[in-house]
Amino acid sequence: RNLRSPLARLPGPYISLVSGLYLVYKEYTRQRRLWIHELHLKYGPIVRLSPNEVSFASWDAIKEIYVSGGSGYDKTSFYSLFENFGTKNVFSMLDKGTHAVAKRRFIDRYNKSSVMQPDVVSGIREHAANFMSKCTEISGESANIYLYLHCYALDCITYHLFHPHGLHSLIDAADREKVIELSYRDTLKSQYFQYYMPTLAAILSRLKSRRHRRGDNAASYVLERVRDHAETEPFTVLRKLKARRDVIGDLSIASECMDHLAAGIDTTGDALCFLVHHLSLPESAPIQRKLHDELVNHSGDTFDDLPYLDAVVKEGLRCFTSIPMSLPRKVPRDGRTIEGVFIPANTIVSCQAYTLHRLDEEVFPNPEEFQPERWLESTGVTARNQMFFTFSAGGRACIGKHLAMLEMKLLLQTIYSSYSTKVCEGMTASMELDDQIISSRPKDQKCAIVFERHPHS
Numbered sequence: 173r174n175l176r177s178p179l180a181r182l183p184g185p186y187i188s189l190v191s192g193l194y195l196v197y198k199e200y201t202r203q204r205r206l207w208i209h210e211l212h213l214k215y216g217p218i219v220r221l222s223p224n225e226v227s228f229a230s231w232d233a234i235k236e237i238y239v240s241g242g243s244g245y246d247k248t249s250f251y252s253l254f255e256n257f258g259t260k261n262v263f264s265m266l267d268k269g270t271h272a273v274a275k276r277r278f279i280d281r282y283n284k285s286s287v288m289q290p291d292v293v294s295g296i297r298e299h300a301a302n303f304m305s306k307c308t309e310i311s312g313e314s315a316n317i318y319l320y321l322h323c324y325a326l327d328c329i330t331y332h333l334f335h336p337h338g339l340h341s342l343i344d345a346a347d348r349e350k351v352i353e354l355s356y357r358d359t360l361k362s363q364y365f366q367y368y369m370p371t372l373a374a375i376l377s378r379l380k381s382r383r384h385r386r387g388d389n390a391a392s393y394v395l396e397r398v399r400d401h402a403e404t405e406p407f408t409v410l411r412k413l414k415a416r417r418d419v420i421g422d423l424s425i426a427s428e429c430m431d432h433l434a435a436g437i438d439t440t441g442d443a444l445c446f447l448v449h450h451l452s453l454p455e456s457a458p459i460q461r462k463l464h465d466e467l468v469n470h471s472g473d474t475f476d477d478l479p480y481l482d483a484v485v486k487e488g489l490r491c492f493t494s495i496p497m498s499l500p501r502k503v504p505r506d507g508r509t510i511e512g513v514f515i516p517a518n519t520i521v522s523c524q525a526y527t528l529h530r531l532d533e534e535v536f537p538n539p540e541e542f543q544p545e546r547w548l549e550s551t552g553v554t555a556r557n558q559m560f561f562t563f564s565a566g567g568r569a570c571i572g573k574h575l576a577m578l579e580m581k582l583l584l585q586t587i588y589s590s591y592s593t594k595v596c597e598g599m600t601a602s603m604e605l606d607d608q609i610i611s612s613r614p615k616d617q618k619c620a621i622v623f624e625r626h627p628h629s
């Protein structure tokens with residue numbers, strides 16, 4: 173049957189025609205992303221991964237899979253792994269119809285104009301100042317920015333969700349426990365196990381003591397915020413969701429908030445960690461200088477109008493994007509034509525940012541090099557923006573994009589307008605990309621950076 177399938181004619185390794193087990197092996201051993209990337213380098217923009225799964229790497233494929241009809245194809249059952257409190261949220265909803273209704277209930281809170289409101293910006297700025305104080309507490313000593321950047325991301329997202337009941341993990345050790353609980357566990361094997369063997373995973377989970385479940389402490393915090401009668405500020409997501417209590421129950425609100433909290437912490441924390449680490453390497457000294465000059469020479473401008481800062485953040489998100497893996501979708505009834513080839517209904521299709529950001533060297537020349545300047549060139553700007561898949565595309569793209577950009581830019585502005593950074597001399601921790609179920613983080617989850625104040629700041 174596999175040999176007669178239209179997928180048999182697609183490029184890909186022979187094993188992928190015979191069985192999906194090799195792909196599962198690559199997933200369990202954390203090699204999925206790199207294996208797919210190597211296959212694209214060998215076979216081009218279309219690669220068969222298993223008898224029922226194909227990976228694409230082109231703008232045509234992005235448009236068809238993620239943007240056609242507004243939201244592209246429905247998500248696969250893989251996303252059911254991301255339910256909270258046994259209830260769906262916008263990330264884990266599979267079909268477009270239910271998703272669109274749920275998203276409309278709060279999406280205005282994440283629009284650029286909402287995120288750029290003075291109340292939101294001043295709160296994020298305060299957390300950036302707390303980050304700076306934490307990292308420079310002991311003059312001349314290195315700070316583990318992996319931990320503090322995850323604290324920063326948690327404080328920022330809970331501010332946007334729940335202010336004035338957000339967390340302050342940069343200054344409060346009890347709140348910091350939630351970062352340790354959420355950001356230090358290995359999720360890959362347990363979640364793939366749950367995906368491929370749901371019944372066995374459910375039995376084992378019931379046997380497991382509650383103490384060992386991921387995120388219990390953070391989940392209780394979110395539930396308390398939802399059930400609490402105290403008002404939150406008008407700009408918060410919770411305020412908006414609570415106003416729709418006539419149609420959504422507490423558990424759905426909590427599932428939504430928990431998802432934003434989880435989606436907001438590792439993504440922004442890891443992206444910033446890779447970026448600040450890269451900027452702190454000796455070869456990045458000219459980039460740091462250029463960034464510092466822009467920040468001090470345009471200190472009166474809003475951080476959103478600074479082209480070099482914008483280019484540095486985008487290049488960081490291109491090179492070290494925190495969700496570099498495939499975003500799986502299911503081909504609709506009757507099948508579809510993608511990149512000129514017919515793909516039957518129910519085939520799993522996807523693109524991965526890691527490959528889109530590297531494969532076509534006409535779009536991204538010298539793709540392994542960190543070159544913010546590429547984002548300042550006018551030639552090729554459309555193609556670069558089309559292939560920039562960090563936040564995905566279409567109606568299921570990241571809702572937190574503007575908040576994440578605000579957090580990243582404000583933090584870099586706070587650091588590099590007054591400080592220079594370098595990697596601590598004795599640092600042995602690996603900063604290699606370590607894949608989790610959908611995101612990637614620095615392998616050793618440690619990053620020692622020394623902050624030095626500029627003489628005139």
Ligand code: HEM
Pocket residue numbers: 262263264275329431432433435436437439440443493494495499500561562563564567568569570571572573575576
């Ligand atoms: C640098 C930081 C971030 C990156 C790289 C990132 C990336 C992404 C990507 C690639 C997706 C699509 C996932 C898929 O289709 O499987 C996504 C979706 C999503 N992101 Fe983010 N994200 C970031 C920050 C945030 C933040 C701060 C929030 C906080 C609210 C957030 C909330 C979400 C949600 C709720 C979705 C699901 C959207 C939907 O299906 O409608 N993200 N993000």
